Amino acid sequence: MQLIPPLLTRPLNAVPLVVIERICRLMFRRIGTAHPGLFERLGEHRTKRFAFLPTDVPLSFVVEPASETISVSRKTSDVTADAVTEAPLFMLLALMEGRCDADALFFSRDLSVTGDMEAMLAMRNALDASNIDLSKDLARLAGPFAPMAGRVIGEIRNRALRGEAASWN
Amino acid sequence: MELICPAGTPAAFHEAVDAGADAVYCGFRDETNARNFPGLNFSREELKEAIAYAKTKGCETFVALNTFMRAGAEEIWYRGAADAIACGADALILADFGLMAHVAEKYPDQRLHVSVQASASNPDAINFLVDTFNAKRVVLPRTLTIADIARIGKSIRCEMEVFVFGGLCVMAEGRCSLSSYATGKSPNMNGVCSPASHVHYRKHGRDLVSELGEFTINRFPEGEAAGYPTLCKGRFDIADAKGYAFEDPVSLDVMGELEALKAAGVSALKIEGRQRGKAYVAEVVKVMKAAVNSPPERRGALLARLHSMSEGQKTTSGAYEKRWR
Incomplete structure (x- = not known):
């Protein structure tokens, strides 16, 4: 399933991976700072590697909670991880915020999970419990423009998820 | 109420x-x-x-x-x-x-x-x-x-x-041993039916195959809505028929x-x-x-x-x- 048209994601192929990864790490750190207990619920699964593969973006993301790092690679290279989740990018982001129900997306076949199911279930529950709000958490990176950035991120999210419980909370 | x-x-x-x-x-x-x-x-x-x-x-x-x-x-x-x-x-x-x-x-x-x-x-x-x-x-x-x-x-x-x-749950709850039979763990004693530790999903062509322990529970063709990998909602070969033995997903x-x-x-x-x-x-x-x-x-x-x-x-x-x- 694709929510983002290929025309919009194609330019990502021209952006150096190191730049994309640096931006992602900045955002990941920002979320970690805002939610220090984010991975507490993972328990024994904290040392696992979790891959998130957006079906509509030519990139793969691997999160390692133990070292609190995120790495980015092109879809053309293989990803090594204990558990892998695939879904359109905005659905993955909505899951991060607990804005969509993972089971419902699984039933509708919009989301698939392979590998260590116990680890990924723990990750799902940890994220769902964390009250992440990307529009608030990431807007702070914009400094004095935070309120405006928050509104823009929120609007993009709502448009992308229209019909997918976007109005929730 | x-x-x-x-x-x-x-x-x-x-x-x-x-x-x-x-x-x-x-x-x-x-x-x-x-x-x-x-x-x-x-x-x-x-x-x-x-x-x-x-x-x-x-x-x-x-x-x-x-x-x-x-x-x-x-x-x-x-x-x-x-x-x-x-x-x-x-x-x-x-x-x-x-x-x-x-x-x-x-x-x-x-x-x-x-x-x-x-x-x-x-x-x-x-x-x-x-x-x-x-x-x-x-x-x-x-x-x-x-x-x-x-x-x-x-x-x-x-x-x-x-x-x-x-x-x-279509079974006599607290008495059901299907999950125990397949995985050794049950909701009754361990608090888990079909525990995630024993669940595997794999893609077979365009089908999604769900497995619990050593049992294949279901095979969902592309476009068919999926269900949980529980034995009571599995699709099995029964005599000459293929279908859900107890209940559908x-x-x-x-x-x-x-x-x-x-x-x-x-x-x-x-x-x-x-x-x-x-x-x-x-x-x-x-x-x-x-x-x-x-x-x-x-x-x-x-x-x-x-x-x-x-x-x-x-x-x-x-x-x-x-x-x-």
Whole structure:
């Protein structure tokens, strides 16, 4: 399933991976700072590697909670991880915020999970419990423009998820 | 009728309360409850905070301690009961007669509900629990028809709570050994049915194949809605036929029978789903609350919004209305 048209994601192929990864790490750190207990619920699964593969973006993301790092690679290279989740990018982001129900997306076949199911279930529950709000958490990176950035991120999210419980909370 | 709503995390708990739950049920992060999933449930501190929040909104909290105690490890369950009571739980939902006896003796003023896991499904069994342990409410198994419930209601001396929406367990709960057979773990003893540790999904061509332990549970062709990998909802080769032996991948929805349930003497409607996300809890509780307060002719349209969130994207009235195959 694709929510983002290929025309919009194609330019990502021209952006150096190191730049994309640096931006992602900045955002990941920002979320970690805002939610220090984010991975507490993972328990024994904290040392696992979790891959998130957006079906509509030519990139793969691997999160390692133990070292609190995120790495980015092109879809053309293989990803090594204990558990892998695939879904359109905005659905993955909505899951991060607990804005969509993972089971419902699984039933509708919009989301698939392979590998260590116990680890990924723990990750799902940890994220769902964390009250992440990307529009608030990431807007702070914009400094004095935070309120405006928050509104823009929120609007993009709502448009992308229209019909997918976007109005929730 | 009260609306009893699930919460697997404090975030989901807040959503349930804010959406209008009359009571929220939840459990500790250990083997004492039948939703002992990784990353789910409450620490003692989280439960205390959640109960305090619920009280400010006039909402009750029921704590599920509804697995069966392991011989020699009873202290885990005893401590769970003591801590839940100390946190301010309005009721404990129990399945093990030994634990019921312990709570009835040590905490005689504590309200006690009989879990569906106790499989109390006839007046003699229910009245025994009322008379012996002072149980105030029984959660009935999802194996009874509404006529059965009405007959039971006339003969028992406690309130009745029934599941009306969410995951559909078609077995005699607390007695089912299918998960144990396949994985060595069960909801009864370990708090997990078809534990994630034994679940595997793989793609076979365009099909999605689900496996539990050494058993293939289902193969979903592209475009077909998927379900949970439980043996009771597996698709198998049976003689010359391929199909679902017990039940399809489907969720329960008997909100169309609210008047009949009320007439049968049901006092509380339970939503299943402590393992679901807070988005599910928020949406389902909001819709169910609206449905309970709506005239019957408007309920169908309201509840249609929930079908896409249901297992297999389908719902059924289950045993409430049908005979077994």
